[in-house]
Amino acid sequence: MKPPRFQYHAPGSIPEAIDHLAAYGGDARLLSGGQSLVPMLNFRLVEPRALIDLARIPGLAGIRDGDPLVIGAMTRQRALEDSPIIARRAPLMREALRWVGHLPTRSRGTIGGSIAHADPAAELPLVLVTCEGSVCVQGPSGSRSIAADELFESMFSTRIAADEILTEVHLPAAVTGGRYGFDEYARRHGDFAIVAVAVSLEPTAAGPLRARLGASGVGQVPQRLRTAEAVLEAQGLTAGSIAAAATQAAEAVDPVGDANGSADYRRHILKTLLERTLARTAATA
Amino acid sequence: MSTPLPAPADAPIDDLPVTLVVNGKTFHGRCEPRRLLVDFLREDLGLTGTHAGCEHGICGACTVLIDGQASRTCTLLAVQASGARIVTVEGLAQGETLHPLQQCFHEHHALQCGFCTPGMLLTAIDFLHGHPNPDETEVREAMSAAVCRCTGYAGIVNAVMAAARLGPMPLPAGALPD
Numbered sequence: 001m002k003p004p005r006f007q008y009h010a011p012g013s014i015p016e017a018i019d020h021l022a023a024y025g026g027d028a029r030l031l032s033g034g035q036s037l038v039p040m041l042n043f044r045l046v047e048p049r050a051l052i053d054l055a056r057i058p059g060l061a062g063i064r065d066g067d068p069l070v071i072g073a074m075t076r077q078r079a080l081e082d083s084p085i086i087a088r089r090a091p092l093m094r095e096a097l098r099w100v101g102h103l104p105t106r107s108r109g110t111i112g113g114s115i116a117h118a119d120p121a122a123e124l125p126l127v128l129v130t131c132e133g134s135v136c137v138q139g140p141s142g143s144r145s146i147a148a149d150e151l152f153e154s155m156f157s158t159r160i161a162a163d164e165i166l167t168e169v170h171l172p173a174a175v176t177g178g179r180y181g182f183d184e185y186a187r188r189h190g191d192f193a194i195v196a197v198a199v200s201l202e203p204t205a206a207g208p209l210r211a212r213l214g215a216s217g218v219g220q221v222p223q224r225l226r227t228a229e230a231v232l233e234a235q236g237l238t239a240g241s242i243a244a245a246a247t248q249a250a251e252a253v254d255p256v257g258d259a260n261g262s263a264d265y266r267r268h269i270l271k272t273l274l275e276r277t278l279a280r281t282a283a284t285a
Numbered sequence: 286m287s288t289p290l291p292a293p294a295d296a297p298i299d300d301l302p303v304t305l306v307v308n309g310k311t312f313h314g315r316c317e318p319r320r321l322l323v324d325f326l327r328e329d330l331g332l333t334g335t336h337a338g339c340e341h342g343i344c345g346a347c348t349v350l351i352d353g354q355a356s357r358t359c360t361l362l363a364v365q366a367s368g369a370r371i372v373t374v375e376g377l378a379q380g381e382t383l384h385p386l387q388q389c390f391h392e393h394h395a396l397q398c399g400f401c402t403p404g405m406l407l408t409a410i411d412f413l414h415g416h417p418n419p420d421e422t423e424v425r426e427a428m429s430a431a432v433c434r435c436t437g438y439a440g441i442v443n444a445v446m447a448a449a450r451l452g453p454m455p456l457p458a459g460a461l462p463d
Contacts, residue, residue: 001340005298008318008364031365038360039341041319051318053365078354102430104408105342107354108361189429 003041007050013057014138017165020052022140026162028052032074032113035105054112060167061110065089067173068133073112073166077124081106089173092131092180092200096123099182102190112166118221120155121192123184126222130198130214133171139164152221178202181281185269187260193217194261195269199281201237208233213245213274218253218266225249228274237282246275303367307332308376309459316363323347325363326373334374334403338432345431348404349373353460355411355430372457374403377410384457386410386448395444397435404431409445413454421446 011017021028028050031037040046054060060074065085080086081097100106100114100123114124115135128135128148135146137160151158160166174180184196195217202210211232213225228249235241255266300315307330314329321340326332326349335358338346342360349358350372358366377384383391386406396402405428412427413419419427424445425438433441448454 002321002324003319003362005317005319007296007298008301008362010364031362034362034365035342035357035360038321038362042321042341042359051362055365102345103412103427104345104348104355104357104430105360107351107356107411189426 001042003038004044004047006048008053009050010053010056014060014165014167017052017054017057018138018140018163020050021163021165024050030054030116030165033076033109035101035109036113036117036119054165068170069173071111071169071171073110073168075111077106077109077111077114078103080111090171091174092182092198093124093127093171095180095182096127096198099123099184099193099196111169115169116158116160116166118152118156118158119192120220121196121217123182123193123196125152126196126198126214126216127182128169128171129222129224130200130212131172132212133169135166136168136170137164138167143167145170149224154220175202179281179284181277183273183277185273195266195273197270197274197277199277201281209236213249215249215253215270215274218255218270220256223253225252225274227252239279242275242278242282245278246271249274301364303363305366306370306459308372318362318364320363321359322361322363322366323358326358332373332375336400336403338400343432344401345404345408346401348407348431350407350411350456350460353456355408370459370461372407372460374406376457376459377406385451386444386454389444389448393440393444393447395436395440401431401433405433405441409448410454410457413445413449414456417449417453419449424449
């Protein structure tokens, strides 16, 4: 239950961190808040030759208002939770944050770390996918952007290359009149969710509603529930359309059963949770 | 703190300097990079009030305040924390006078074996500092960050509710820079 030996580097700039990463040729791990990586080290599930701590790089933490919002990868989850910008401009993320671990883990955990770790049950990747956000990564050949629906490859795996560093998260800002909701089911508060749902209902200039719905715990990566979105956009928000959307969402997903719940159980939870969250979100002013 | 590039595979792993201000007192030490903060506090600094329980960030027994925020010390390397201000359970009582939250724990039978208590106290202080008038549901959600195997939590919840009724909860001395 103690970490194996490793070299430790705390570079002062992103280029220096990229150099360190390259020098170890894939045998180093980036350390951000450490709330997943350090337990993995303690269990010796990973034994890298080196850790490269991103916490001492100036400018890698912070929230820049705009559309999209630009959130530095090292921004602590707790700083997001306390941010008036996030409360006003990213209400879906704000609501999701209280489900991320516990306050003492959010003190250290970062947005970039959570997204790059890509736990299939984690809340922040689900928010990114539902809101159609993106990330900015930097590597030896420069920087590039990866859209959320491209980013998550499978469980604990992203399309960020081994020599790249996630530096920024870009999140489209909430729109006036938009309604947002997040809920999840876990055995105990603070545990990873068995199923989580994220709901974004936005007005459009043309009139019809724009619905974006996402779920985790029903596949290898966070899913958009596109058939359910289409039901709501075609029929508007009524008790009947919400029930139909939830039923169709549950039929469209292909969950993997595990010790926390069979595939059928996860479908059932998704249907109930989505219907409940849609009804609650639709009822907000 | 960086070392030259590239580090050869057989490069020795040097101890690194760690400076912490713990309960208002500055400590300078050196340790292996892999040293967890909980072990640095307990073994290098002799502050054994912080308890190592699960050692993977679940049970909360090792919770302290880092720069005024409750944080696990089993999921944090000592070198990561270097430069931080830390409050441990040893920093709560003033001599023989218990901290008001400790007094509430005493009066409401919020501990039996006491192993989880240091982490419970520091988790609750951070929560109450940010939530001056919590209801019981909020207290239960906040305290779910720490695990107790003796009490069944009723005493802990009662103690935290009682402490909330005493008024705003300041952060302990030394939690933040002066």
